[in-house]
Amino acid sequence: MSGSEAGPFGPGLASAVSARLPGPKWLVERRASAARQLAGVALPVESEEEWRYSRIDEIDLSGAAPAGRDGEPAGPSSDAGRLLEAVGSRAATVRALAGVVRTVEVDPEAASLGVAVVSAAGLDVAPEGLGAVLEPRHDAFTLLADAFGADAVVCTVPAGVHLERPIVVVHELGEHPDGAVVLPRTLVRLGRGARASVVELVSSGEGRQLAVPVVEVDLDEGAQLAYTAVQQLGRATWQVAYHSSRLGRGAVLRSFVAALGGDYARQLTESALAGEGSAGELLAVYLGDGSQVQDFRTFQEHVAARTRSELVFKGAVSGTARSVYTGLIHMHPGAKRADASQTNRNLVLSKGAHADSVPNLDIEENDVRCSHASAVGPIDEDQLFYLASRGVPPEVAERLVLLGFFEDLLSRSPEPGVADYLREVVVERLSAGVLPGHPHREAS
Amino acid sequence: MSTLTISGLRASVAGREILRGVDLEVRSGEVHAVMGPNGAGKSTLSHVLMGHPGYTVLGGSVSIDGEELLTMPTWRRAQAGLFLAPQDPVEVPGVSIADVLAAALVAAGRLAESERDVLEERLASEAETIGLSPAILARALNVDASGGEKKRIETLQLAVLAPRFAVLDELDSGLDVDALREVSRRVERATTAGGEDALGVLAITHYRRLLDELHPDAVHVLVKGEIVASGGPELADELERTGYASYGRPEEQLAPVGPDPFGGLFG
Incomplete structure (x- = not known):
């Protein structure tokens, strides 16, 4: 049924399923409205520019059903435990299962400052801003999230509040029958001049499920947010994720994403620099082995004057894994003296692995600065020779160079604890065979 | 006492024979200079000794105390x-x-593995001797380093690894006079300290100024991939007067002594 004119779900079915989900009136109405729209929307196809190199044509939602609320975590999640330990002391911790908030702990001090971390399904009125940041990117998948999303984690930091410790959001998707659709959702809103750090983990069981995580970040004037996301999905999970942010005047976003899991894992990142002088730093590391596909689409939307953005995405693929990066710097009319850069670097570690990297510019304002750089290739032979000339054995040299490739960005992670956790995970993945048989020598 | 022996070394790059039978012998504590005009094969010699994959050995031998290096991968040569x-x-x-x-x-x-702090202390104290700021140690290797810093970083690694023989390829390029002196002092100290096991050096250079600091025991002239003359330090002085003309390359003159702002460009 992929790409069918009638939409991925029949109109009757969509409304019926959506209406059966529990929740407050605003949420039920919101779902019903999205379900009606969804009925008239087709799934995207690979021939569309934004879905080139993707695996969207393989998706079949005819037998799909929203994951039940009774999904259980695939045992105690070791990823969650390790990450929480690595982060250390927290201002708040939320745990959600299959998109439904289960537990919320907010440090009394943070609570006394008005910091709110809540379940949207527990609110009598719709949380302000839900869906607003994502709006320009609406498609069949965001409608799916709106139509069937059971809940959302809503983090609000009031104006002027500076949080020293991070808010941690753990989205465990759980273990579900094949074909289940899981819709974790997070909304982060910072008031004028507020400062905070949010760390998010998304993990799942081993079933063939589709996850559509949606993250919206709304920063008011002068707000500063560090946002760190770790994607540790199960190796059969498909992901179509949306990370959208909107920055007010003078706001600053530092975003760091580590994408490690999934079978096909796509993430769209959009940062709208809407307020004058706002600045976004968008960093990501990704690792693919086996037959994984890591797929990134980025949009640096410079709407206002003197906005700045720096994007650096770096990844490595081995086995028959693939990665896709396509990114757009969009300078809107009026983005005078805006400055944007975009860098994508890929290490291809085996003959069967492949990386596509496509940077794009759309400049509608004269007085701007833009730069982009893109690279795809094996581990640098000169670096390996140099380390060998010091007496470093080849497998150790490859590991050092590969870790160094990521260290470049890990050292810029806004949460040092998360960086430490990721260093460990990357080492484990390397030991588990991201570097099988030293492919660069195989090739020579 | 160790001996680095190069005999009949022949090598090619991209199918072109560059080294046509090089013979050299360096003992512990000795400093040998290899000088020659552009294109003589100086850089090829250093790469072939270390086993760079871009070069093909056509014949000959390189050994330390009789142990053949040419059959070893690069990292084993370093360990040797x-x-x-x-x-x-x-x-x-x-x-x-x-x-x-x-x-x-x-x-x-x-x-x-557990002794990393010992190494870091050693690095910090060596860095001070060589005139490297401790901040360099925290940075990624050679990233954003100036030409001079890179040569000091090489010297730092040389000092800590304490090899038996060091091939210094244009060590002076990118170094100002003071830096050249500091780096040379550290290398010279390695060649005198340690008695029997003192460092042996093969300094490959286009310019004489390095030799003013390193004080070689022997100078060799490499022309068209062969050692055409060997002698004491006085050979470098002679080369400065006569150039390489008497060695069959009348068009080549020894580069002038003095600061070389584009050192890296003259392989």
């Missing part, structure tokens, strides 16, 4: 006691000097 300070050291993003030296020393069984 050979060190190459390349003309233009590569940048290795995200990897520190300590990471590299720890990996090399652990692989050689000269350092336990």
Whole structure:
């Protein structure tokens, strides 16, 4: 049924399923409205520019059903435990299962400052801003999230509040029958001049499920947010994720994403620099082995004057894994003296692995600065020779160079604890065979 | 006392024979200079000694105390006691000097994984001797380093690894006079300290000024891939007067002594 004119779900079915989900009136109405729209929307196809190199044509939602609320975590999640330990002391911790908030702990001090971390399904009125940041990117998948999303984690930091410790959001998707659709959702809103750090983990069981995580970040004037996301999905999970942010005047976003899991894992990142002088730093590391596909689409939307953005995405693929990066710097009319850069670097570690990297510019304002750089290739032979000339054995040299490739960005992670956790995970993945048989020598 | 023996070494790059039978012998504590005009094969010699994959050995032998190096991969040659300070050291993003030296020393069984702090102390004290700011040690290897800093970083690694023989490829390029002196002092100290096991040096250079600091025991002239003359330090003085004309390359003159702002460009 992929790409069918009638939409991925029949109109009757969509409304019926959506209406059966529990929740407050605003949420039920919101779902019903999205379900009606969804009925008239087709799934995207690979021939569309934004879905080139993707695996969207393989998706079949005819037998799909929203994951039940009774999904259980695939045992105690070791990823969650390790990450929480690595982060250390927290201002708040939320745990959600299959998109439904289960537990919320907010440090009394943070609570006394008005910091709110809540379940949207527990609110009598719709949380302000839900869906607003994502709006320009609406498609069949965001409608799916709106139509069937059971809940959302809503983090609000009031104006002027500076949080020293991070808010941690753990989205465990759980273990579900094949074909289940899981819709974790997070909304982060910072008031004028507020400062905070949010760390998010998304993990799942081993079933063939589709996850559509949606993250919206709304920063008011002068707000500063560090946002760190770790994607540790199960190796059969498909992901179509949306990370959208909107920055007010003078706001600053530092975003760091580590994408490690999934079978096909796509993430769209959009940062709208809407307020004058706002600045976004968008960093990501990704690792693919086996037959994984890591797929990134980025949009640096410079709407206002003197906005700045720096994007650096770096990844490595081995086995028959693939990665896709396509990114757009969009300078809107009026983005005078805006400055944007975009860098994508890929290490291809085996003959069967492949990386596509496509940077794009759309400049509608004269007085701007833009730069982009893109690279795809094996581990640098000169670096390996140099380390060998010091007496470093080849497998150790490859590991050092590969870790160094990521260290470049890990050292810029806004949460040092998360960086430490990721260093460990990357080492484990390397030991588990991201570097099988030293492919660069195989090739020579 | 060790001996580095190069005999009848022939090598090619991209199918072109560059080294046509090089013979050299360096003993512990000795400093040998190899000089020659552009294109003589100086850089090829340093790469072939260390086993760079871009060069093909056509014949000959390179050994330390009778142990053949040419059949070893590069890292084993290093473990056997050979060190190459390349003309233009590569940048290795995200990897520190300590990471590299720890990996090399652990692989050689000269350092336990748990002794990394010992290594870092050693690096800090050596860095001070060589005139390197401690901040360099925290940075990625050679990344954003100036030409002079890179040569000091090479010298630092040489000092900590303490090889038996070091090939210094245009060590003076990118160095100002003061830096050249500091780096040369440290190398010279390695060639005198340690008695029987003192460092042996093969300094490959286009310019005489390095020799004013390094004080070689022997000078060799490399022309068209062969050693055409060998002698004491006085040979360098003679070359400065006569150039390489008498060695069959009348068009080549020895480069002038003095600051060389574009050192890296003259391989």
